[in-house]
Amino acid sequence: MEFSKTPQRSQNQDALKGILFPVQQELLALEEAIFGLLDSQIPFVRTVGEHILKNGGKRIRPILTIVCAKMTGFQGNRAAQVGACVEFLHTASLLHDDVIDNAKVRRGKTSANALWGNHVSVLVGDFFYSRASQLLIEQGNTRILKVLADCTIATTEGEIWETLKSSDLDTNRDDYINIIKLKTAFLFQAACQVGGILGGVSDCFVKALSDYGLHLGMAFQLVDDILDYNASEDVFGKSQGIDLREGKLTLPLILSLGRAAPDEKQVIKNAVLADKIDQELFERVRQIIRKYHGFEDTLGLAVEHIAQAKQSLDPFRESLEKGILASLADYVINRER
Amino acid sequence: MEFSKTPQRSQNQDALKGILFPVQQELLALEEAIFGLLDSQIPFVRTVGEHILKNGGKRIRPILTIVCAKMTGFQGNRAAQVGACVEFLHTASLLHDDVIDNAKVRRGKTSANALWGNHVSVLVGDFFYSRASQLLIEQGNTRILKVLADCTIATTEGEIWETLKSSDLDTNRDDYINIIKLKTAFLFQAACQVGGILGGVSDCFVKALSDYGLHLGMAFQLVDDILDYNASEDVFGKSQGIDLREGKLTLPLILSLGRAAPDEKQVIKNAVLADKIDQELFERVRQIIRKYHGFEDTLGLAVEHIAQAKQSLDPFRESLEKGILASLADYVINRER
Numbered sequence: 001m002e003f004s005k006t007p008q009r010s011q012n013q014d015a016l017k018g019i020l021f022p023v024q025q026e027l028l029a030l031e032e033a034i035f036g037l038l039d040s041q042i043p044f045v046r047t048v049g050e051h052i053l054k055n056g057g058k059r060i061r062p063i064l065t066i067v068c069a070k071m072t073g074f075q076g077n078r079a080a081q082v083g084a085c086v087e088f089l090h091t092a093s094l095l096h097d098d099v100i101d102n103a104k105v106r107r108g109k110t111s112a113n114a115l116w117g118n119h120v121s122v123l124v125g126d127f128f129y130s131r132a133s134q135l136l137i138e139q140g141n142t143r144i145l146k147v148l149a150d151c152t153i154a155t156t157e158g159e160i161w162e163t164l165k166s167s168d169l170d171t172n173r174d175d176y177i178n179i180i181k182l183k184t185a186f187l188f189q190a191a192c193q194v195g196g197i198l199g200g201v202s203d204c205f206v207k208a209l210s211d212y213g214l215h216l217g218m219a220f221q222l223v224d225d226i227l228d229y230n231a232s233e234d235v236f237g238k239s240q241g242i243d244l245r246e247g248k249l250t251l252p253l254i255l256s257l258g259r260a261a262p263d264e265k266q267v268i269k270n271a272v273l274a275d276k277i278d279q280e281l282f283e284r285v286r287q288i289i290r291k292y293h294g295f296e297d298t299l300g301l302a303v304e305h306i307a308q309a310k311q312s313l314d315p316f317r318e319s320l321e322k323g324i325l326a327s328l329a330d331y332v333i334n335r336e337r
Numbered sequence: 338m339e340f341s342k343t344p345q346r347s348q349n350q351d352a353l354k355g356i357l358f359p360v361q362q363e364l365l366a367l368e369e370a371i372f373g374l375l376d377s378q379i380p381f382v383r384t385v386g387e388h389i390l391k392n393g394g395k396r397i398r399p400i401l402t403i404v405c406a407k408m409t410g411f412q413g414n415r416a417a418q419v420g421a422c423v424e425f426l427h428t429a430s431l432l433h434d435d436v437i438d439n440a441k442v443r444r445g446k447t448s449a450n451a452l453w454g455n456h457v458s459v460l461v462g463d464f465f466y467s468r469a470s471q472l473l474i475e476q477g478n479t480r481i482l483k484v485l486a487d488c489t490i491a492t493t494e495g496e497i498w499e500t501l502k503s504s505d506l507d508t509n510r511d512d513y514i515n516i517i518k519l520k521t522a523f524l525f526q527a528a529c530q531v532g533g534i535l536g537g538v539s540d541c542f543v544k545a546l547s548d549y550g551l552h553l554g555m556a557f558q559l560v561d562d563i564l565d566y567n568a569s570e571d572v573f574g575k576s577q578g579i580d581l582r583e584g585k586l587t588l589p590l591i592l593s594l595g596r597a598a599p600d601e602k603q604v605i606k607n608a609v610l611a612d613k614i615d616q617e618l619f620e621r622v623r624q625i626i627r628k629y630h631g632f633e634d635t636l637g638l639a640v641e642h643i644a645q646a647k648q649s650l651d652p653f654r655e656s657l658e659k660g661i662l663a664s665l666a667d668y669v670i671n672r673e674r
Contacts, residue, residue, distance in 0.1 A: 042494050044501055096459050099436070119500045122433050122459055123493055126466070130489040133470055137482045145474045145482075152467040156460055157379050163456045164381055 072199020158182025188217025409536020495519025525554025
C-alpha cells in the first residue's frame with residue numbers, strides 16, 4: 001500500500017468538540033482559569049497572552065488533567081486551575097520555542113516574536129512559567145508541584161538535546177525517541193498524572209494514567225512530525241516543512257535516510273544542511289521519504305503507542321471519562337492539526 | 338563639587354573577599370551547591386552553566402541568604418542550597434537578558450548567546466529556573482517557595498516593563514524607580530527574606546531583613562546604572578554605555594534630560610533613538626549628564642538607600658553577621674564592578 005499524501009483521516013476538525021461534549025462545563029472553567037492567570041501589573045502581558053491563547057491551541061494537555069481528575073473522582077474547580085497551569089507550562093515552551101525557531105507562524109497566527117520581538121517572547125514565556133509555579137505553590141499540593149517541576153526540566157532538556165542534534169545526520173532512531181519523550185511525551189504524562197493525584201487514587205491507578213499519557217504524547221509527536229511534511233497549512237496552522245528547514249531530523253527522515261540509495265541520501269543531506277530549501281528540494285525529500293515508507297512506518301509506531309495508551313486504561317472500569325480518553329487517543333492519531 | 342569621572346571608591350576589588358572572610362566555609366558550601374545543581378542528563382548544560390558561573394559573579398544575592406540565615410540562628414547546609422537556588426534564578430534572568438540585549442560580553446567573558454546562540458541561552462535559562470524550583474520543592478518549605486516564585490514574577494514584569502519603556506523619552510523617575518524595584522531590588526529582598534525564614538525568626542525580624550535587602554538592591558542597581566557610563570570595562574566586566582546603546586533610560590539620563598537646555602536635550606534624544614552611537618556622541622551625553630549632576634544625584638539616592646538598608650538592621654543586636662551585612666552595604670555603594 002502506497003502511503004497517501006496525508007495520513008488517512010476518519011474525523012474532521014469538529015471531532016474534538018464532539019468527544020469533549022460531556023465535559024463542556026469543565027472546559028469553560030478551564031478557559032476562565034487560563035485567562036484569569038493572565039492578570040499582571042503590566043497590562044501588555046495580557047495582550048501577548050491573549051494573542052497566543054485565544055482561538056488557538058487544542059488545550060489537549062489541560063483537557064487530559066481535567067478528564068483524568070474527573071475519572072478518578074475529583075470534584076471542584078481546582079482541576080481547572082491545575083489544567084490552566086499545565087497549559088501555561090506548554091505555552092511558555094511554545095513562546096520560547098518561537099524565539100529559538102524564528103517561527104513566523106504559530107497556530108495559524110503570526111507568532112508573538114514576529115510581532116513583538118524576541119525580548120517579549122522570552123519574558124512573557126518566563127511570566128507564564130512563573131505564574132504557573134505561583135498558582136501551584138498556592139494550591140499547596142507538593143506532589144503535583146514536583147511532577148510538574150520535574151517535567152519542566154525534562155521538556156527543557158529535550159529541547160536542548162534537539163537543538164544540539166540539529167543538522168546532525170548521525171541522529172538515530174534512539175536519539176529521536178528519547179528527544180520526543182523528553183520534549184513532548186513527559187508533559188502529556190504529567191498532565192494525566194496530576195489529574196490522578198487530584199483524584200487521590202492509589203499509585204497503581206496514577207501509574208496507569210501516567211502510562212496512558214506517555215504513550216499518547218509519543219503518538220502525538222510522531223503524528224506532528226508526519227503532519228509537518230504533509231498537512232495543509234490552513235488546517236495545521238503551521239507552515240509545511242519547518243522541521244526540514246530547521247535541519248531537524250524527525251523519524252520519517254531518519255528512517256528513510258537509513259534505507260535510501262546513495263544519491264537519495266545525498267539529496268537528504270543537502271536539504272538538512274542547506275540554509276534555504278526551495279519547494280522543489282522539499283518535494284524531492286518528501287518523495288524519498290514516501291518511497292522508503294518513512295511516513296507509513298512513523299504512523300505505524302504512533303498507532304502502536306495509541307494501542308498501548310488505550311491498554312494502559314484497562315485497570316479502570318468503564319465510564320464516560322474513560323470513553324473520552326480512548327476517543328482522544330483515536331483523535332490524536334487521526335488529527336489533521 | 339564636580340562629579341569625578343568614576344564615583345569615588347574607598348575599597349578595591351579585594352574588599353568583598355575581606356568582608357566575607359568570616360563566612361568562608363559557608364561560601365565553599367555555596368559553590369558546591371551551585372555546581373551540584375548543574376547535573377543534567379545533557380552534559381552540555383553543565384558546559385554552558387560552568388561557563389556562566391565560573392570566575393564570574395560576585396554571588397551577592399546568595400551571600401545575603403547565607404549571612405541572613407546565619408544571623409538568625411540557622412545552622413546546616415540548607416542555606417547553601419537555598420542560596421544556590423537564588424543564584425540560579427539570577428543566572429537564569431541573566432541568560433534571558435543576554436538574548437534580549439544581544440549582549441556580547443557578560444562578566445568580562447563572551448556571553449553564552451554570542452557563543453552558542455539564542456537557542457541555548459533561552460533553554461539553559463529555562464533549565465536554571467526549573468532546577469531551582471525543583472530543589473526548592475524538594476526542600477519543602479512552602480514559604481520560601483512562595484517568596485521566590487512571587488519574586489520571579491516581579492523580576493519578569495520589571496524586565497517586560499523596561500523593554501516596553503525602551504527608547505521612550507517620557508520615561509520618568511517614578512517609572513524608573515518602579516522598574517528597578519521589580520527587576521532588581523525584589524530579588525535582593527527575597528534573598529534576605531528567605532535567609533530569615535530559614536532562621537525561623539518572627540515576622541518583624543524577617544521584615545527587617547526584607548527591608549535591608551530591598552534598599553540594598555535599589556542602591557545596587559542605581560550604582561550599576563552609574564557604572565554603565567563610567568566604569569572601566571576591564572574592572573566592570575561589561576562594555577561601557579550599554580544602557581544608552583539599548584535606548585535604556587536610566588536615572589542619570591532621566592534627571593539630566595529634565596534639566597538640560599533644548600540643544601542638549603536634542604543630543605540626548607538623538608542618542609536614545611539612534612541605532613548606533615559612536616564614542617563622540619556617547620562622550621557628549623556623558624558630559625551633559627555630568628553637567629546636570631545626573632551621576633551625583635543618582636549616587637546620592639543610592640547613598641540614601643544604603644543608609645536605610647543599614648537602619649533596617651537596627652532591631653538586631655550586634656553580631657559578626659550584622660557587621661557583614663553593614664559592610665556589604667558599604668561595598669555596594671563603593672564597588673567598581
